Amino acid sequence: MRDVSKIFHMGSMLSRIRITAVEHVSFRVGPGEIFGLAGESGCGKTTLARMILGFEEPTSGTIALRGRDGQPIVGRRAWRRAGVQAVFQNPFETFNPLRQVERYFFETVQNYGLAGNRAEALERIERALQMVGLSYEAIAGRYPAEFSGGQLQRASIARALLSEPSLLIADEPVSMVDASIRMSIMNLFRDLVDRLGVSVVYITHDLATAYYVCDRIAIMFRGNIVAMGNVDKVLMEPKHPYVRLLMECVPQTDPKKRWRAKVQLSASETEEYLRAGCKFAGRCPHAMDICKQEVPEEIYFEGQMAKCHLLRVSQGVQ
Amino acid sequence: MWSVRANKLCAAYVLDIFGTKKVIHAVNEVSLELRENEVYGIAGESGCGKTTLVRLLFGDVQPPLRLMGGRVLYQVDGRELDLYSLAPAERRDLRWSFISYVPQSSMSNLNPVIKVKGTFGDVLKSHAPHQGKRELLERARQHLVELGLPPKVLEVYPHQLSGGMRQRVVIALATLLSPRVVIADEPVTALDVVVQRGVLQLLKEVQERLQNALVIVTHDMGVLANVADRIGIMYAGRIIEEASVWTIFEQPLHPYTRYLINSLPAFGDKGTRESAPGSPPSLVELPSGCAFHPRCRLARDRCREEVPEFEMVGDEHRVACWLVKEG
Amino acid sequence: MKTLRALLRDGRFSLGSVVLLLLVALAVLSFFSPYDPTEWRVVPRDLPPSRQYLLGTNSLGQDVFWLLTFAVRNSIFLAFLASTISRVIALAVGLVSGYSGGIVDRVLMLVNDGFIVVPLLLILVLLAMLVRERLNLPAMALLFGVMGWAFDARFIRSQILSLREREFTYTAILSGTPSLRLIVNEYLLFVVPLTMATLIGNMIWVTGMEVTLAYLGLTDVTIPTLGTMLHFALNYQAVLLGLWWWIFAPIGAAVALFVALYLLSMSISEYLDPRARIQRVGAR
Numbered sequence: 001m002r003d004v005s006k007i008f009h010m011g012s013m014l015s016r017i018r019i020t021a022v023e024h025v026s027f028r029v030g031p032g033e034i035f036g037l038a039g040e041s042g043c044g045k046t047t048l049a050r051m052i053l054g055f056e057e058p059t060s061g062t063i064a065l066r067g068r069d070g071q072p073i074v075g076r077r078a079w080r081r082a083g084v085q086a087v088f089q090n091p092f093e094t095f096n097p098l099r100q101v102e103r104y105f106f107e108t109v110q111n112y113g114l115a116g117n118r119a120e121a122l123e124r125i126e127r128a129l130q131m132v133g134l135s136y137e138a139i140a141g142r143y144p145a146e147f148s149g150g151q152l153q154r155a156s157i158a159r160a161l162l163s164e165p166s167l168l169i170a171d172e173p174v175s176m177v178d179a180s181i182r183m184s185i186m187n188l189f190r191d192l193v194d195r196l197g198v199s200v201v202y203i204t205h206d207l208a209t210a211y212y213v214c215d216r217i218a219i220m221f222r223g224n225i226v227a228m229g230n231v232d233k234v235l236m237e238p239k240h241p242y243v244r245l246l247m248e249c250v251p252q253t254d255p256k257k258r259w260r261a262k263v264q265l266s267a268s269e270t271e272e273y274l275r276a277g278c279k280f281a282g283r284c285p286h287a288m289d290i291c292k293q294e295v296p297e298e299i300y301f302e303g304q305m306a307k308c309h310l311l312r313v314s315q316g317v318q
Numbered sequence: 319m320w321s322v323r324a325n326k327l328c329a330a331y332v333l334d335i336f337g338t339k340k341v342i343h344a345v346n347e348v349s350l351e352l353r354e355n356e357v358y359g360i361a362g363e364s365g366c367g368k369t370t371l372v373r374l375l376f377g378d379v380q381p382p383l384r385l386m387g388g389r390v391l392y393q394v395d396g397r398e399l400d401l402y403s404l405a406p407a408e409r410r411d412l413r414w415s416f417i418s419y420v421p422q423s424s425m426s427n428l429n430p431v432i433k434v435k436g437t438f439g440d441v442l443k444s445h446a447p448h449q450g451k452r453e454l455l456e457r458a459r460q461h462l463v464e465l466g467l468p469p470k471v472l473e474v475y476p477h478q479l480s481g482g483m484r485q486r487v488v489i490a491l492a493t494l495l496s497p498r499v500v501i502a503d504e505p506v507t508a509l510d511v512v513v514q515r516g517v518l519q520l521l522k523e524v525q526e527r528l529q530n531a532l533v534i535v536t537h538d539m540g541v542l543a544n545v546a547d548r549i550g551i552m553y554a555g556r557i558i559e560e561a562s563v564w565t566i567f568e569q570p571l572h573p574y575t576r577y578l579i580n581s582l583p584a585f586g587d588k589g590t591r592e593s594a595p596g597s598p599p600s601l602v603e604l605p606s607g608c609a610f611h612p613r614c615r616l617a618r619d620r621c622r623e624e625v626p627e628f629e630m631v632g633d634e635h636r637v638a639c640w641l642v643k644e645g
Numbered sequence: 646m647k648t649l650r651a652l653l654r655d656g657r658f659s660l661g662s663v664v665l666l667l668l669v670a671l672a673v674l675s676f677f678s679p680y681d682p683t684e685w686r687v688v689p690r691d692l693p694p695s696r697q698y699l700l701g702t703n704s705l706g707q708d709v710f711w712l713l714t715f716a717v718r719n720s721i722f723l724a725f726l727a728s729t730i731s732r733v734i735a736l737a738v739g740l741v742s743g744y745s746g747g748i749v750d751r752v753l754m755l756v757n758d759g760f761i762v763v764p765l766l767l768i769l770v771l772l773a774m775l776v777r778e779r780l781n782l783p784a785m786a787l788l789f790g791v792m793g794w795a796f797d798a799r800f801i802r803s804q805i806l807s808l809r810e811r812e813f814t815y816t817a818i819l820s821g822t823p824s825l826r827l828i829v830n831e832y833l834l835f836v837v838p839l840t841m842a843t844l845i846g847n848m849i850w851v852t853g854m855e856v857t858l859a860y861l862g863l864t865d866v867t868i869p870t871l872g873t874m875l876h877f878a879l880n881y882q883a884v885l886l887g888l889w890w891w892i893f894a895p896i897g898a899a900v901a902l903f904v905a906l907y908l909l910s911m912s913i914s915e916y917l918d919p920r921a922r923i924q925r926v927g928a929r
Contacts, residue, residue: 184593251538
């Protein structure tokens, strides 16, 4: 029984110029689930990830985390040992270029007291590396520059798995990996979730890979989650006008589905952050008066949620 | 009608790091043709030599990059010019007016310490030295309006523009003198999808208006599927397959191209996608024979020994693969 | 080893090291000196260079050649010791300040900037006047060491600031590495080469300062250094008396030391800076 679940509830993150990077965001990631967090650059998804990892404190709201055994996790060390680990975007940046990659493995084992002696440590490291299709021999004594991007990203995932966390945060884990091996990394995540029951928060701006790998997805826009739910529902039957716009703009990898209509581009980011009401109102083709004044409420459909006044009007009050 | 023709181009970066020579073979025997009124896409992974290739086409060869062989021909007003036998001044005259280049980082085309109108003025001035300042400015403004950009961008400094707007301003600059060839290197890589679409839209629009050749270099096959007419796939410094966008996506022949196309995720289809095994080779030590053979499941002895010829296999379809040739 | 071989291919590096080695050899010779450098009137005075007295003798009755061996030894020792002290301070302040940020950073940088804006020469002159006779070599090294770290600490701090934002810092944190170990493990390797390069620059500065202070007569003049040699030569009107060998010996040695250190530092910093390297390739 590995009942992993995380309940996040976060309030306004106020930075010095008072831009709310993440605003009243709540979501829940179940055990053994790949949860997508998608949005444009500067939508707050990375801030959110940093808060989950404990690199930043939320201004208000709470983040709760449960281990693979179902017990709530408290304390800084435990948070990172049994709780949450991360896989970063650029594998060559994930490891110090001047240090051997294996050092990080031994340090993780040592610092979290995961093994009594070197033999145990080696066994544990070997096991983690096997899971990602590598072996200790393949990394022993080597520096990051001696790896290929794909290999190194696998090593990074293996390091994150060492302490058997219940959650992996993967921040754009494939955008720096060569296109020809990108999908093998995506498949690896799926495989790990199925085998270990670990949960993954997959942060990306690439909706196509998100669609491919995620179970559920949240679309963020200027610090807000505007739509969330089952990935098939959210992306294939988009309710929120912003999601619809996004889906139209993703270049489909099929020359038969070329773009036809034209799009309008936004003015300035900060302006949208500071906007009262719905942040998307300035660009929304269906914007109404109420959109500019009031923050829309969450409206639930079968398998998905969207925050939009328009839907409220068309659906009737729920 | 063709405007630029490359013939067996070879180039390498020769680095001398405290006496240790290192040669990076970035472009190897590339031949291609850019035609009037078409969008030519060059696709490849990072480090496959695609940026080097377009720098060669543009005539931007500076140490440590060295041209090792081959020719680049321009067809300017019916005359054939050999780019690398032209005098530097003649080459300079062709820039912006015949061929223009939008580099990866859009900032490098705009001078950060002068207002945008200054950069526009400089470009116009260099090719129309007798016009007055006001006339030039008016021409720049008109050009922006034609492209649907607000003329007020002329009055600001480059850093005041958002990434997407800056990219569009650079495109406007590159097309100011109606060049016959525009090369855009990763024009949308750092941009969000919505902005990305806007920028591509603009590139395509200008190309349609000028009826010229547009080259888009990218690693994103999705971008090419949407705007390209013909596509060249690069791998380890060579173009290994070239065909129309339809053929590339529907009947790719080279095993590498197939992996590339098949691994693309698509909406509405969650079937498992396979990646090519292994990883791209280093350009310092290229594998023998076909550079893809260590990753190719179908490789034969010949693939390990001989470099496959880049041959025409169908209508406008060229491939460099022994398997295709030998059936 | 590979680094050394690569560096030796650079003409500046080889020339610099040859000159420096000659100077070190000269310093080593001091151990075989037939005379005590603090003794006066051990040889006939004011003799020009000859086979017996390679660099002549001075008005105090000392053999200039053997005196020079002591001077070079002490000056190199002083420069090295002082620079090492200041490097250690610079590293400690830079690393801690850069990594911890916040109030610690602000206080440390306040002190740091204080050292940068204060006219160091004047402070040194004042301090030297206060301690004067007691200013032996280790004390002087400590004084120069304490004065010479500020610029480099700032430099190291800025390096750490950018390193701190790189992903491998977070990987280390996620691996549970405690802060102090993280700084040493992850950052030290990045800043040590730079520190080595600035070490040489700092040695030049220390030698120059020592010469200046000694020339003003503010150090313990009984210790033979390049500065005190010059001090005596000028005080005893060596120029007027035409005793050029007395003047030229310390000046020549000082210039040789400066040039050797300068060439080495140029070569090493270029080796460390890839951009300068590419420019050099491009210039051909």
